[in-house]
Amino acid sequence: MALVEIRDLVKTYRAKQSGVSTPALQGVSLELEKGSFTALMGPSGAGKSTLLNCLATIDRADSGEIRIRNRQVHDLRGSELSAFRTTELGFIFQESSLLETLSVAENIMLPLTLQSSLDKKTRRDRVRQIAEDLGIADILDRYPVEVSGGQAQRAAVARALVGNPALILADEPTGALDSKNARDLLNRIQILKDRYHSTILLVTHDPLVASFGDRVICIKDGRLFSEVTRSSQPRETLSQGSEDLRQVFFNRIIAMLTTLEQGVV
Numbered sequence: 001m002a003l004v005e006i007r008d009l010v011k012t013y014r015a016k017q018s019g020v021s022t023p024a025l026q027g028v029s030l031e032l033e034k035g036s037f038t039a040l041m042g043p044s045g046a047g048k049s050t051l052l053n054c055l056a057t058i059d060r061a062d063s064g065e066i067r068i069r070n071r072q073v074h075d076l077r078g079s080e081l082s083a084f085r086t087t088e089l090g091f092i093f094q095e096s097s098l099l100e101t102l103s104v105a106e107n108i109m110l111p112l113t114l115q116s117s118l119d120k121k122t123r124r125d126r127v128r129q130i131a132e133d134l135g136i137a138d139i140l141d142r143y144p145v146e147v148s149g150g151q152a153q154r155a156a157v158a159r160a161l162v163g164n165p166a167l168i169l170a171d172e173p174t175g176a177l178d179s180k181n182a183r184d185l186l187n188r189i190q191i192l193k194d195r196y197h198s199t200i201l202l203v204t205h206d207p208l209v210a211s212f213g214d215r216v217i218c219i220k221d222g223r224l225f226s227e228v229t230r231s232s233q234p235r236e237t238l239s240q241g242s243e244d245l246r247q248v249f250f251n252r253i254i255a256m257l258t259t260l261e262q263g264v265v
């Protein structure tokens, strides 16, 4: 069974004053396997944020269902919903969204504070380990204003991963970084995803960012339009290095986006 199962999700926004209806999701069905890294792409207004917000339990669909680890998320309420968000979901946004009054270590530790089964030492060890994985162990005692944008974003990734949540939702996580920092972060996310078997859904407009995933899904007018996966790469590329393979995948993503723009199904 897939880790995330989305069935026939429909969501229409209705403007309060004019009553005008805007369909945002028009029957989206999608499965995400455990350990997969999926990029969600599509033109502005296609429904990417709406889908992400429904998965994040921030928004509710009008019909259809979402199951994460076989739990129907729409059934969750109150404290059960808060606990679900904290332990099962990890969030990475464009801006690092660290709390300024907490040190980097305290920020990373936040998702662990609700896990009462963990003692203090285990929490500290986990924070140190993930900080080492992300190359930020030397800035743990600093405050967010005392670190660079790239370091802050790596700390935000550490915070999203530290509790080993079922699903990590990322919205343009490298949008505020220069290309060197962006590539560095994406490489680290790729390595950590394999190590912790994390499942990632990442929304991006950037095909280069998407090419770090292993599956890219395109959405258009609230419907899934097409997808490409790395595993379906041509046989002749199998002996190539990982950067070459990423480049091949990148080219295939560009081809898919070109088809999307031309409106050819």
Ligand SMILES: Nc1ncnc2c1ncn2[C@@H]1O[C@H](COP(=O)(O)OP(=O)(O)OP(=O)(O)O)[C@@H](O)[C@H]1O
Binding pocket: 013, 014, 015, 022, 023, 024, 042, 043, 044, 045, 046, 047, 048, 049, 050, 051
């Ligand atoms: N709160 C809202 N009220 C009314 N319409 C909305 C609301 N949020 C989104 N929409 C509409 O729903 C559709 C899908 O929007 P959504 O934000 O999911 O698109 P998106 O693919 O994330 O776009 P972008 O890439 O520009 O962020 C759009 O037509 C949008 O105008």
